[in-house]
Amino acid sequence: MASINQLTFIKPKQFEWHEVPAPTLQNDGEAIVKPLAVTRCDLDLYMASGMYPMQGPFAFGHEIAGEVVEVGDGVKGFAPGDRVIVPFQINCGACDNCRRGFTNACTSVEPFAAYGFAPTGERKWGGGLSDLVNVPFADAMLVKIPDAVSITGAAAISDNAGDGYRTVAEPLKQRPGADILIVAGLAQSVGLFSVQAARALGAGRIVYRDYDAGRLAKAKALGAEVIETQYSPDLRATEEFPIVVEAAGLPDALTFAIRSTQPCGICSGVSAGMSNQAKVPLRSMYMKGITYTIGRVHARTEIDHLLDCAHCGTINPDDVITRSVPFSQAADAMMDPDIKIVFERD
Incomplete structure (x- = not known):
């Protein structure tokens, strides 16, 4: 079985790189994405330090921008090679809440389903600081990154x-x-x-x-x-x-x-x-x-609105980012006091 590397939160102040099974397509509506940039969410710092208690182990990192590497036969809007934003919350795009824009409360998955957090149901969604992630509702969740937006800025758009x-x-x-x-x-x-x-x-x-x-x-x-x-x-x-x-x-x-x-x-x-x-x-x-x-942000809903501003140049998320760190150094840098860190694939 193929495997990938995954940054795993063990407990406050302790992260480890684990080799885990590679995600695979489980139905024809899914996609596999290779994270290229992952920004540190403000909450990540406090989970890492223990100020916001979370029970490990779980895959870490949830503000994700990357490249599509594989899609199911039912995916119509994306193809391998596309640069995409992956909203951190899992949402189907079809349930009543999703259609109303309440994408933080999708009823097709367990409550609070998201990348980079302790799982709240049977399925583990993985984390952005990994070689690959599975996107279960690819056409509903993924958003192509405009040419005017950097991969690092796109990662921040996925949440904060x-x-x-x-x-x-x-x-x-x-x-x-x-x-x-x-x-x-x-x-x-x-x-x-x-x-x-x-x-x-x-x-x-x-x-x-x-x-x-x-x-x-x-x-x-x-x-x-x-x-x-x-x-x-x-x-x-x-x-x-x-x-x-x-x-x-x-x-x-x-x-x-x-x-x-x-x-x-x-x-x-x-x-x-x-x-x-x-x-x-x-x-x-x-x-x-x-x-x-x-309340928690409706991540997928806000991405479209924010990209309109980012595309025309009135908002540049890169202006808030204060430090770039290679993926390989993410465990050591996670508790640094910088305002906004972006982890970029080595």
């Missing part, structure tokens, strides 16, 4: 760049040209992708708050006004915004983000933080009439 985009896209449809506040922190690249998307979509002022000097410098380079901020329980809003993005993943930052949202404004949460519980000031939100949204 799309997550940043969705935090501002819908609110700006409701309030074109509105000012935006980004309360940033642990979701370190998503907050910066929110800056990119806000500029591309015509936001007014874009104010970026963070406690990290490197991210503040990057946000300024991307066109935001920056304010160094240490989040604390008594931090009061100095200004209110109609649109707020909470990308810090910290309880005090969430409170501050809601305090900074104008009456009848919109606050979008990127993550639930590192704890199973968080205090949400519901009474204050009720009195101000705030809309607060939180």
